[in-house]
Amino acid sequence: MVVRKRKKSSRQYGTHGxxxxxxxxxxxxxxxxxxxxxxxxxxxxxxxxxxxxxxKHGFVSRQxxxxxxxxxxxxxxxxxxxxxxxxxxxDGGALVIDLEKMxxxxxxxxxxxxxxxxxxxxxxxxxxxxxxxxxxxxLVVAQ
Numbered sequence: 001m002v003v004r005k006r007k008k009s010s011r012q013y014g015t016h017g018x019x020x021x022x023x024x025x026x027x028x029x030x031x032x033x034x035x036x037x038x039x040x041x042x043x044x045x046x047x048x049x050x051x052x053x054x055x056k057h058g059f060v061s062r063q064x065x066x067x068x069x070x071x072x073x074x075x076x077x078x079x080x081x082x083x084x085x086x087x088x089x090x091d092g093g094a095l096v097i098d099l100e101k102m103x104x105x106x107x108x109x110x111x112x113x114x115x116x117x118x119x120x121x122x123x124x125x126x127x128x129x130x131x132x133x134x135x136x137x138x139l140v141v142a143q
Contacts, residue, residue, distance in 0.1 A: 065105075066105070067105050067106050067123075068103060068104050068105050068106070069104065069105070069106040069107070069108050070099065070104045070106075070107060070108070071107075071108045071109070071110040071111050072107070072108070072109060072110060072111035072112065072113055072128060072131060072132075073110055073111025073112070074111070075097065075099075075107075075111075075117070075119070076111060076112070076113065076114065076115070079095065079097075079115065079117075082097070083095075087102065091118070093116055094116045094117060094118050094136075094137060094138075095115060095116070095117045095118070096117075096118045096120075097117055097118065097119045097120070098119075098120045099119060099120065099121040100120055100121055100122055100142060104121060105121070105122050105123060106121070106122070106123040106124065106125075107119065107121045107123070107124040107125065107128050107139075108125050108128070109125045109126075109127030109128045109130075109131055112131070113131045113132055113134070113135040113137065114135065115135065115137075116135060116136040116137050117132065117135070117137040117138075118137055118138045118139075118140070119132065119137070119138075119139050119140065120140045120142055121139075121140075121141065121142070122141065122142055122143055123141065123143075124139055124141055
């Protein structure tokens with residue numbers, strides 16, 4: 001037996017707040033989710049507007065290896081502590097520093113070299129070589 005039932009929309013015409021074209025899935029509110037939040041001037045603005053909720057931020061680095069760098073200035077500053085902790089040795093008049101054993105992967109040329117040093121590191125900038133040779137030292141790039 002076929003049940004004949006009136007449509008819900010025809011029963012709700014004329015009630016307060018219902019309307020002819022309202023209450024479709026999500027059409028009157030602009031979409032699902034946060035669509036349409038805070039668009040009316042008399043409503044309170046949502047708290048997510050104050051954050052970086054919308055849009056894209058930053059970038060993804062394509063660098064494959066982790067570079068742990070140290071400058072010549074930092075090396076000069078840390079020499080007394082390294083000597084006290086016996087992390088570096090003195091060979092004749094030169095200080096022998098193995099930065100690779102200490103966990104550094106690159107030497108940068110910021111700063112001055114005042115002591116005669118022999119440094120071993122996997123990677124170094126071009127300015128480091130010149131500054132260390134000018135001070136009478138040696139740079140060994142071990143790969």
